Amino acid sequence: MKKLIVLMLSILVFTGCKASKDTISLTNGLVIENARIISPETHVISSESYIVIENDNIVYIGDNKPSLKGTFKKVEANGKYIIPGLIDSHVHITGVDALSDKEQIENKEIVEKFREQLPKSYLYFGYTTLIDLGTANPSRLSEFKNITIKPDLYYVGGGAVIGNGYGLSNWNDDIPNFIYQESEAYPIPKKYKKENHSPEAVVKRIAESGAIAVKTYYEPGFDPTTAPFPTPSESLMLELKTEAHKNNLILVVHGNSLEAHKFLAKTKVDIVAHGLWNWGNYRLDSTENIPQEIQETLDVEIQNNTGYMPTLQVINGLKELTNSEFLNNKELEHVLPKELIEYYKTNADEMYANVFGDAPQNIISRNFNRISNQGKVTLKYIHDNKGKVLFGTDTPSSPTYGNPPGYNGYLEMLEMQKTGIPLDKILAYATIENAKAFKLDGLYGTVEKGKKANLLILNKNPLEDITAYNNISSIIIRGRLIHRDLLSAVKSKK
Template identity: 25%
Template sequence: MKSSVLLLLFALAIYSCQPKEAVDILITHAEVIDVESGEILSDRMIGIKEGSIAFISDDYSRKYNATQTIEADGKFVIPGLWDMHIHFRGGEELIEENKNLIPLFTANGITGVREAGGDMTHQIFDWQKAIKEGTMIGPKIFTSGPKLDGPGATWAGSISVTTQAEAAKAVDSLASMGVDFIKLYDSRISRDAYLWILEEAQKRGIKTSGHMPFTVMLNEAVEAGLGSIEHLYYVLKGTSAEEQEVTNDVIAGKASFWGSMNRLMASTGEAQEQTTFNLLRNHNTYVTPTLFIGNTLTYLKEVDHSNDEYLNYIGNGIIATYQGRIRSALSANEAFTQMRIDLNNTFINLVPKLHKAGVQLLAGSDCGASNSYVYPGQSLHGELKALVDAGLPEIEALKAATINGAKFLEVNDFYGSLKAGKSGDLLILNDNPLEDISNTQSISSMVLQGKVYTKSDMDSMLESVRKK
């Protein structure tokens, strides 16, 4: 008996002498949401060292030396949220106002954004560098640089492509800039130029994303390598039994984009929908529904935004750019207004069908100058709620704002989910987002690039850009 006690004391002495693992941040008693499996891992410790997760464990017998400890009993931990469709744009006079949008993302727990084309590429590269070096607080920014379009493009800064040689040159130019993906737009681009860009990007192994001119069939774009489809207009076109006829009429100048919408909605069918969804799934083509901006712009006539709290944090120059869409909505006739409402409802109904068919979805707000009342940070939470309201399970909405974005950008080896060896960018929530997706806003604290920001810190980020 005496020898047993001595052995136990000896073992305890050895254990007590073992060096404790040092971490920068230790989160204890957390409910960790695994966005890949959908499971909740209860009562876990998370150790973060130099911005990466050192471990996630339920072994409380092990002791650690932590510079900072966060007690998360009863709280839920998720990866930092990513907004997969935003814009920085508006010309030189709006550079500073765009820079001031960055705190709105971090104040709302957005730790990554996919910037989908604008006219501030060099500034964005500067912001990327400053954020990486820690001289500026902000989300990790992935950018497409300038959009690719045709001559006389709608958006300033776009690169014009008319020939295959120009397509190759444009793709090489963007690659040499160091963009993360290529964004195609459909305001002036020809059918041939669009397909040439996809061909040249695919040759070089560069991800693509974008709109699609109605002179192109959806299957042509997908089979040519379009990586993600922004908005649901183009998915709708693919689900129409009259897609070929509409395409021919647009090529012939007999039909227009908006003028085709009622015809497309009236000619969708279950068989064609399934064919289209299978096409998207089998080619691993992602879809960004952008429901929140659709809900917002569809009802600009009916909803008064003049007292929106976030107008206090948006520069007056950017607010002035809202007027274009507002004027269009107010001047639209009754038939066009009703078509937009019908279209918005059609898009909402498409979301659960896409999910059921196994199509990968991305959560994107489309916030930025010219997109009226769609505010950075806040609108991503609005998009998550819109996705769930449309019929998406809460866990799938979370995936659309975390792991799916990382997979699309091919950085899921480090970002998008909570695993040892991956990024320690995360949110600690007071309430369970799998019970109510609005709980993504019940942020207790955020870890970003190895630093802890309390809710008070995040509120200060917001206040730092409040207009005087």
């Protein structure tokens, strides 16, 4: 009997302790009630769950209502779906879509409005984490960091372009992290010292800049009538990879042709920043079968577990230059200042001519449809054979109005669905798969305790309907709940 009393007492003490321990104290909390959480890893929808956020972290998730004290806001999410914020792992936040440096100087007001809207546009379409994979200008990066409401931004510390190669159009530009390729032996401006441009020196600088990856390029060029750009040698690429890994950085390489993908498959880089849509001498035949050589290249990438960013919108965005009707699309009003849309409308013909010269629109349109299909066929192959697909848009990829911030991600998702990628996979590619590939899965990618409170509250189930990504009720960024309408360019003018 005595024993039993002791036992009962200890249970009482224990449960008493447990109750007080389970009370969550909040100072700047957000509590989401009755949430239906979709986990991109298991695709399970848990119903009527509670999510508790303190500052910018998720501190509790569970089916039981937690006991709470302190200061917090409550959100009722009955009938809604909660997913992790989306990650676009290939963007460029530096420029103003399609405006040249000269045009930016001449149109300061438009540029200012665009830059103010840009972070909101990404959030408007649910992109709460961005990875800038370009030669982002440091002053633009710090300008972006100073904005209050914005997606979390990661970068590659300025592209490690190949000396005299693609991306280094002009030695007068400041390209602090170009890589000097001894075998090419070319003059470089006096201000640079060769020894500061070895893979080792460049990667060290990139790592010290706070970057999460090294970005380089394999691009002989797009115009067969001009001499090809120098491309990295195999030993240079392997050295870059060794240096990147030594510094705990991911090696991401631009490449979209058969030649590039073959090289990058052989050198086993971590991530190829574009799909294989340039099939070289092969053309998409009527049965849409992949030519043997391309299939073999993709097989090696699958075997290597290379990250594959389809970036389908690169080709589609360029193709939109043949269709100025695109500028009447109502969605653009949410993501671009109306002055910029007007500017595009006025200059649409000139923008076309700048890219395609006097080539007839119908031919350009037909060619780009073919290339776009090639990109889809290779993506489908990678997906069907369990390759590692990563969601990246390359926004904006070229001087076109066809890659608007945020909306371009939604268009990429629509294209992926048209390709035959199932909805659960599109969600995983744009969340947990991207997070894992860039070693950010401790922070993002799932709705889990301990992760950053970057979440989307959707009105529809994204596992049933792709348009759920354009039917967002609210965005939670770093624990801050923002109604979607407040992020629209239409609303923010009021």
